[in-house]
Amino acid sequence: MRKKQLIASIMLLCSIAIAGCGAEKSVNENGAGNVENAETAVQSDGKSITHEWGTYKIEQAPQKVVTLDFSFMDTLTSLGVTPVGNAGVGTTKFPEYLQDQLQATVADVGERKAPNLEVIQSLKPDLIIASVDRHSMIRNELEGIAPTVAFDDVSYDQVMDNVKNIAEILGKQKEAEQVAAGLNEKIAAVKQQITDAPSIVVAGYFDDMFTVWIKDSFVGSLLSQVGAEYAFNGEKSNLEGKGEGVKMTLERLHELNPDFIMLYGDKPDKLLSNPLYQDLKSVKDQHFIVVDRNLWARGRGPIAAGKILDETLANLTGNAVSK
Secondary structure, eight states: OHHHHHHHHHHHHHHHHHHHHHHHHHHHHHTOSOHHHHHHHHHHHSEEEEETTEEEEESSOOSSEEESSHHHHHHHHHTTOOOSEEEEBTTBSSOGGGGGGOOSOOEEEEETTEEOHHHHHHTOOSEEEEETTTTGGGHHHHHHHSOEEEEOOSSHHHHHHHHHHHHHHHTOHHHHHHHHHHHHHHHHHHHHHOOSOOEEEEEEEETTEEEEEOTTSHHHHHHHHTTOEESOOOOOOOOSSSOSEEEEOHHHHHHHOOSEEEEEESOGGGGTTOHHHHTOHHHHTTOEEEOOHIIIIIIOSHHHHHHHHHHHHHIIIIIOOOO
16 A cells, blocks of 8 residues: 555656646747847847947847047937047037037047056947947047947038937937938038039148148038038058048149138138139139138037028128138
8 A cells, every 4th residue: 555655656756747748848839938038039139230340239228328528429419328438639628619509428438549557447338339440449448448339430421420320329310310311401501502613622730731632531521511512532541540632732732722711720821822822713713711620620420510501601601711
């Protein structure tokens, strides 16, 4: 009798064990009740964006972003986001044209060409936005501090692609659509008011030399969008720092002789007595215009683009202040 009871007990325990194994297998196959499978499912639903240094997996919107160039600070500001830190140039910690649009205090993380890694780390960012060329030497250090994405800002189209990608990361897609739509409207409006396709170049003037931006640069491609004839279509030189421009003398600039010259840098006072300067079409027609370097050369973002278009329209339609 006892033997029969023992056999029955063993058979009951085996049945329970088999039932439990079957239930566990069923749960795992359905992906429910399994932490590993659940995490994989969440990750597979996430989006990714491709940047110059690889792929960034979007899991949740970063809350503390450090920008290492003016163009990225411009882009964040256009999306309604203020970075916790930004790398500036010299005494300019962020462009003047953004001052009235910042929603919070922005920490100074040093020079954009050599940002202070200790300060960046102290801010505990959950995203760093870097320049692909300027920050390639410290890529490993940046990626060791926080997830890092890198972009370039050579042309207007590339900058607008950056706006879209950064908006994806920040969960600001609607804001990015509004930014793009606003700029498209402005481009169309400016193009309608500019007639006769005036020729134009944008140049820096330092130490008696001009650095003329090429047509494929950010500012060159932007001005081309509104129907202006950008007058220099050469290949960029190897300049100190980062830039899509070519150094040239006054003699070479005189050969280009565009209708309009937008100039930043040193004051052109020393040129006033030079016959070649006086013979420039832009000087004769009072179309030699001094502009802000941080806006026209360093900004490279959607807000800068809009302000450049505003100034271009004013200059090309007769409201420019001659220098």
